[in-house]
Amino acid sequence: MMRVGLTGGIGSGKTTVARIFELLGIPVYYADDAAKRLMNENQELREDIQKTFGPDSYAGGTLNRAYLSGIVFRDPAKLQVLNALVHPVTIADAETWMRKQQSPYAIKEAALIFESGSDAQLDAVIGVYAPTDLRIRRTMERDGASREQVLARMNRQMNEEEKMARCTYVLQNNETELLIPQVLELHGQLMQRAANFV
Numbered sequence: 715m716m717r718v719g720l721t722g723g724i725g726s727g728k729t730t731v732a733r734i735f736e737l738l739g740i741p742v743y744y745a746d747d748a749a750k751r752l753m754n755e756n757q758e759l760r761e762d763i764q765k766t767f768g769p770d771s772y773a774g775g776t777l778n779r780a781y782l783s784g785i786v787f788r789d790p791a792k793l794q795v796l797n798a799l800v801h802p803v804t805i806a807d808a809e810t811w812m813r814k815q816q817s818p819y820a821i822k823e824a825a826l827i828f829e830s831g832s833d834a835q836l837d838a839v840i841g842v843y844a845p846t847d848l849r850i851r852r853t854m855e856r857d858g859a860s861r862e863q864v865l866a867r868m869n870r871q872m873n874e875e876e877k878m879a880r881c882t883y884v885l886q887n888n889e890t891e892l893l894i895p896q897v898l899e900l901h902g903q904l905m906q907r908a909a910n911f912v
Contacts, residue, residue, distance in 0.1 A: 715814055716819035716908040717835060721827040722842030723874045724867050725849030727887040732823040733844050734897045741815050743831075745824035748811075749804045753777045762799050767792075776860070788868065799829040809835060818908035826879055829872055837911070838898065841881030843874070844888055 720742070722728040732742045752759055756775050763771050763782075770781050786793040808822050812835075821840075827833050833834075843853075845867075853864045871877075878884050883903075885896045 715812070715815060715817065716837045716904065718819050718821045719833060719836040719839035719875060720810075720821050720823040720842070721839060721877065721881070722735065722844070723824060723849060723871050723877065723889075724825065724891065725853035726842040726844045726874075727852070727893070728823055728825070730856070731840070731885060731887070731893070731897060732821065734894060735821055738897075738901050740821055740901070741819065742819055742821045742823055743802055743808050743811050745808065745826075748807055749800050750777070750806060753800065756803055759799060759803050760909040763796070766799065772787050774809065780865045787866075787870075793870065797826070797830070798875060801826070801832070805830065805832045805835065808832065818911075819904050825871065833880070835893045838882040838904070838907075839880070839886045841878045842887050843878050843884050844886075846874070848888065881885060 720728055720732055722731075729744075732744070736742050754760070756808050760772065763777075765859070767782060767785060771778055773781070781798070812820055812822070819891065822836065822882050823830065824830070827836070827839055833839055849868070850861060850864050853859060854861060857864075859867075883900055887890065887891065887899065
């Protein structure tokens with residue numbers, strides 16, 4: 715089975731693209747959702763987070779997201795430390811999930827495919843590209859965030875042009891080109907490629 719990554723910057727619309735692939739019968743692993751689940755369920759990861767960020771990292775047995783966000787989003791070095799704890803566990807979980815899939819190809823949707831090194835386990839990566847102003851507007855509308863908050867989050871991610879240059883395929887989600895026909899065409903290409911995949 716072929717393993718395909720799906721990535722894009724904040725507000726690019728990668729989740730929308732992932733949902734279209736799911737409608738086509740392709741299983742999708744959502745890395746951000748998995749990371750949140752694993753930070754609560756994986757005992758070793760819980761212990762590592764508590765050792766590193768203190769006992770207040772968990773409240774009432776579950777991850778204290780507000781406390782942890784308050785630490786890591788003010789300090790890039792601490793965010794790197796948290797990612798270094800969470801990414802290997804999530805990559806291993808995605809690997810286990812991939813091995814169980816029966817489809818010609820399966821998708822791992824993640825914002826940080828290249829940053830986490832998980833592209834090493836993938837056969838191809840799809841990038842979802844949208845212009846910066848459009849990404850800012852979408853994220854402000856979706857999250858109720860200010861322009862400054864969105865820009866701060868963008869600045870913590872890999873440069874979008876660099877990210878797209880590293881992708882095998884790029885879909886344009888710019889509100890001028892139709893997205894569904896692009897996904898359908900790519901699905902056909904991936905099915906063809908998967909048929910010859912060993």
